[in-house]
Amino acid sequence: MEGKDVVLVKNLEEEFEIELYGTITEESTQPILQQLKMIKEITKETVLNNMKLNPNYQEPLPVVKFNIFSNGGSMYHTFAITNEILKMKEMGVYFKAEVNSMAASGGFFILMCCDERSVTNDDFCTLLYHTVQLSLPFGNGTQHIADIKRYNKMLDNYKDIIVKSSKVTKEKLDEYDDKDWIIDVEEARELEIINDHIEE
Numbered sequence: 187m188e189g190k191d192v193v194l195v196k197n198l199e200e201e202f203e204i205e206l207y208g209t210i211t212e213e214s215t216q217p218i219l220q221q222l223k224m225i226k227e228i229t230k231e232t233v234l235n236n237m238k239l240n241p242n243y244q245e246p247l248p249v250v251k252f253n254i255f256s257n258g259g260s261m262y263h264t265f266a267i268t269n270e271i272l273k274m275k276e277m278g279v280y281f282k283a284e285v286n287s288m289a290a291s292g293g294f295f296i297l298m299c300c301d302e303r304s305v306t307n308d309d310f311c312t313l314l315y316h317t318v319q320l321s322l323p324f325g326n327g328t329q330h331i332a333d334i335k336r337y338n339k340m341l342d343n344y345k346d347i348i349v350k351s352s353k354v355t356k357e358k359l360d361e362y363d364d365k366d367w368i369i370d371v372e373e374a375r376e377l378e379i380i381n382d383h384i385e386e
Contacts (some may be wrong), residue, residue, distance in 0.1 A: 258291025
């Protein structure tokens with residue numbers, strides 16, 4: 187991605203759009219993080235400006251839409267993206283996600299970190315969940331135990347976000363600690379993994 191300018195794209199509804207296509211790698215993550223950083227700066231400026239304005243004249247905070255077609259990839263790069271999403275949600279940024287065909291593994295987790303989740307076409311879309319796949323460094327016994335504890339805490343946090351964002355239970359996720367959970371759109375709507383049909 188060196189030598190290419192990262193451009194923020196606004197659609198007709200005044201949403202910032204970010205494309206998450208293909209495998210999540212260092213190369214594909216870099217421009218996404220740059221876009222999120224730009225939107226974060228816009229958010230900070232908007233918040234500061236709003237503090238000076240009458241509530242009736244304050245500007246709305248940004249809305250970000252992820253267009254997702256991803257089979258997953260590096261979990262550490264996935265976390266780099268979701269860390270920014272979660273931080274920006276704390277600032278008041280609203281996130282949408284639309285899945286076209288597939289959101290698997292890390293792509294599924296990025297989907298679940300967004301507030302509003304939809305699919306492009308019900309008939310040709312698959313979601314896939316499995317547990318975090320991380321490589322633990324080799325070390326002595328004490329270090330290895332510490333690494334396992336850190337991994338388990340990260341896994342619990344990973345599951346908590348999914349549980350809090352939907353009707354999926356932790357017990358359901360625990361069933362898939364060692365296998366894939368392939369989810370069709372009908373089941374995803376029943377569990378509010380896809381939640382664009384829910385009236386606020």
